[in-house]
Amino acid sequence: MPGVYVGVDVGGTKVLAGVVDAQGHVVRQARRATPGRRVEVRHVEDALDAAVREAADGEPIAGVGVAAAGFVDAGGERVMFAPHLPWQGERVRDRLAERWGVPVALDNDATCAALAEWTYGAARGASSAIVVTMGTGIGGGVIIDGLLVRGHNGMAGEFGHMQVVPGGRPCECGGRGCWEQYSSGNALVRDARERLGELPSLLEEACGGDPDLITGSMVGDAAEEGDLVARHAFESVGDWLGVGLANLVAAFDPEVVVIGGGLSAAGDRLLEPARHALVRSLVGAPHRDVPAVVTALLGPSAGLVGAAELVRRQERR
Amino acid sequence: MPGVYVGVDVGGTKVLAGVVDAQGHVVRQARRATPGRRVEVRHVEDALDAAVREAADGEPIAGVGVAAAGFVDAGGERVMFAPHLPWQGERVRDRLAERWGVPVALDNDATCAALAEWTYGAARGASSAIVVTMGTGIGGGVIIDGLLVRGHNGMAGEFGHMQVVPGGRPCECGGRGCWEQYSSGNALVRDARERLGELPSLLEEACGGDPDLITGSMVGDAAEEGDLVARHAFESVGDWLGVGLANLVAAFDPEVVVIGGGLSAAGDRLLEPARHALVRSLVGAPHRDVPAVVTALLGPSAGLVGAAELVRRQERR
Structure with missing residues (x-):
């Protein structure tokens, strides 16, 4: 599927989205505040949606990778628990895939950062x-x-x-x-x-x-x-x-x-x-x-770069 | 190559050799005392040789796996250091392969035990x-x-x-x-x-x-x-x-x-x-x-069973 790959890093204070090219460079970036833990799940997902759309800037999206500051299950489908987010066992991957109509990959933010550093950075x-x-x-x-x-x-x-x-x-x-x-x-x-x-x-x-x-x-x-x-x-x-x-x-x-x-x-x-x-x-x-x-080497965008890489690899398989 | 696979576990006090079948069972076992640390390397290798030959009991040997209580290098060729054995960087694998004229595999004893438990035992x-x-x-x-x-x-x-x-x-x-x-x-x-x-x-x-x-x-x-x-x-x-x-x-x-x-x-x-x-x-x-x-599940023979499995897998590749 043609289009851009977007990575989005959902942290305790901010949501950071970026279009990532095949060399691991962030082409365009967008940011939203994280609504916090005591809100409804859809408010966090709205913030993700807004950041992803702004980063994509109207280009078709081939896939979105989500790096979450929390525990993600073995299948990469649910966020089981996140200290600063309202997700508690929600099927985040499928909900977002349905919302956007594109493939979504999900993993823990530090795992995504490791993937990014290994693919494009210091490792x-x-x-x-x-x-x-x-x-x-x-x-x-x-x-x-x-x-x-x-x-x-x-x-x-x-x-x-x-x-x-x-x-x-x-x-x-x-x-x-x-x-x-x-x-x-x-x-x-x-x-x-x-x-x-x-x-x-x-x-x-x-x-x-x-x-x-x-x-x-x-x-x-x-x-x-x-x-x-x-x-x-x-x-x-x-x-x-x-x-x-x-x-x-x-x-x-x-x-x-x-x-x-x-x-x-x-x-x-x-x-x-x-x-x-x-x-x-x-x-x-x-x-x-x-x-x-x-x-x-990748600084604060390591998480979103790794998330984009995750969905890119998933689609390549 | 036809013949039996032999595993040998070289510990601080004893050398334990055994013929291991394709189901991970020890068919025949032999034991020698470990000569200790302050002897020449060939004395330890003589003890290995004696134990392996006794275990093989005249059957042709297809390969020997060696589990050593010490640090084995990344290539599985040398024992870098062993607290109770005289090996210090010796190319144990090649020396023994030359001595016996058969393929030899070498690894740390606990790594071999893990391989055995994973292949035939509790894991x-x-x-x-x-x-x-x-x-x-x-x-x-x-x-x-x-x-x-x-x-x-x-x-x-x-x-x-x-x-x-x-x-x-x-x-x-x-x-x-x-x-x-x-x-x-x-x-x-x-x-x-x-x-x-x-x-x-x-x-x-x-x-x-x-x-x-x-x-x-x-x-x-x-x-x-x-x-x-x-x-x-x-x-x-x-x-x-x-x-x-x-x-x-x-x-x-x-x-x-x-x-x-x-x-x-x-x-x-x-x-x-x-x-x-x-x-x-x-x-x-x-x-x-x-x-x-x-x-x-494999008790004291886990090390030798894993060592035999190591050389069996190496030959299968």
């Missing part, structure tokens, strides 16, 4: 890769032997809730000591807040004296300017990143590890401590090629 | 599975989308050295807080020793008053007779088993989890606490099929 050409998406929490995706791993329930790659500290920090998931409580955007902010007062810091002025107002980008900016509180926060989050990666590398033994998501903009400030912790913590490090830990 | 028919081998330590193997995962270095499935307690118990690998320090045969014995004196226990008499003489089978026997110290040790090791499994299930999302190795003989005494801890610790448990945690 291109690798036969195996782990892609860790660091935003407010941690998402993940896995490629093994040239295949995107989905898992028996479609839930493979839920790295953020692997326990790294028994009885540690409480997590929104109900568990304790989850990895994302120690290494994520939220963990960065928390760490910086806790360090305030240890040393003089630019963050005190940036937050107007109220540590609750500190954001991830404030910590990033302060670190850029040499602020030690902010830099130490990055070192801690980066170190925990490497500790968790060592566990993943022990289990999967991938060729490369890609770090994406908002926090990856910090580059080596995050990745250098992670690389050190990985080598320190990894079993058999002297007897193996330790995988490179590299920054994702 | 038969599953499209994805995790097989955890609990002996003195923890070994593992992974099947995803109908493929045995080897990893970029051939080291996938090294679950025993995933860190579960930051700064925890020191491990032979040089790390701290490795999973196998909390859940394994060694961990069971250690736990029972530490609990001696808390309650009266059959283990005091069994070890003749010297806790250093307690063995895993003593703890197993005492638990069988209702001894509370022994039962609590199993509960602790089983609970830690489930905590670690929750991390693996979050990452891989397998259809089934198989527990093998010597410790799996304890059956539900080990697996019941593990199942509880898995459900308690696993992210999104209410939104997914939590995989069954089942006992391996």
Whole structure:
């Protein structure tokens, strides 16, 4: 079927749609606010529809891929649960396919981002890769032997809730000591807040004296300017990143590890401590090629690029 | 080529060889002591040779699979390092193929055990599975989308050295807080020793008053007779088993989890606490099929059966 492929990334705060060409480039993009969790399902689907139509800009649509910030079932048909969206077991794929009259593919946003980085980005050409998406929490995706791993329930790659500290920090998931409580955007902010007062810091002025107002980008900016509180926060989050990666590398033994998501903009400030912790913590490090830990290449559009790739591959089969 | 397929499992204490038929049954078995680490490589290979010849019993050999307790490289050619064997980067596969004049396949023992359980045992028919081998330590193997995962270095499935307690118990690998320090045969014995004196226990008499003489089978026997110290040790090791499994299930999302190795003989005494801890610790448990945690079916010959299967598959290709 002729026409353009559209990917749409449905996150907790925004819906981002884009037309993606066969080289993985985003040709045209559109955005809507996510209506939130306490609305009817059709309001979220209306926002998707509006963003997709604006991105397509009147061109015929060959297929739409949807990347959702939530659990997607093994068949890629339903969103089982999404912390910031009203979907709870809805057959999202079929509802949207009917609405648009075109093929739709659906998967978890971090899984889509992994597919995008593997097809067009930092894991291109690798036969195996782990892609860790660091935003407010941690998402993940896995490629093994040239295949995107989905898992028996479609839930493979839920790295953020692997326990790294028994009885540690409480997590929104109900568990304790989850990895994302120690290494994520939220963990960065928390760490910086806790360090305030240890040393003089630019963050005190940036937050107007109220540590609750500190954001991830404030910590990033302060670190850029040499602020030690902010830099130490990055070192801690980066170190925990490497500790968790060592566990993943022990289990999967991938060729490369890609770090994406908002926090990856910090580059080596995050990745250098992670690389050190990985080598320190990894079993058999002297007897193996330790995988490179590299920054994702596709930035904030990785999810929608991967979603478009998903439906493109589906139609190619 | 006509003839029998032989599998040989080279462990820290014994070399176990067996002729394996096309249904995965061990037709004839032979055993030798492992010469140890501080001998010349040819002495270990002589022991393999003797065990394989005795098992074959004069029948022509179509191929030999070797399961080694150590790191095997990605090509399945060399044993890079083995804690209880003298191999250090030797081209074991080619050396043995030359010696015997038949095709040889080589892999890690836990990977071979996983292949055996998937082909003939408790994971038969599953499209994805995790097989955890609990002996003195923890070994593992992974099947995803109908493929045995080897990893970029051939080291996938090294679950025993995933860190579960930051700064925890020191491990032979040089790390701290490795999973196998909390859940394994060694961990069971250690736990029972530490609990001696808390309650009266059959283990005091069994070890003749010297806790250093307690063995895993003593703890197993005492638990069988209702001894509370022994039962609590199993509960602790089983609970830690489930905590670690929750991390693996979050990452891989397998259809089934198989527990093998010597410790799996304890059956539900080990697996019941593990199942509880898995459900308690696993992210999104209410939104997914939590995989069954089942006992391996092939017992101590899993490694050699898998090794024979490896060379049989290689020849079939």
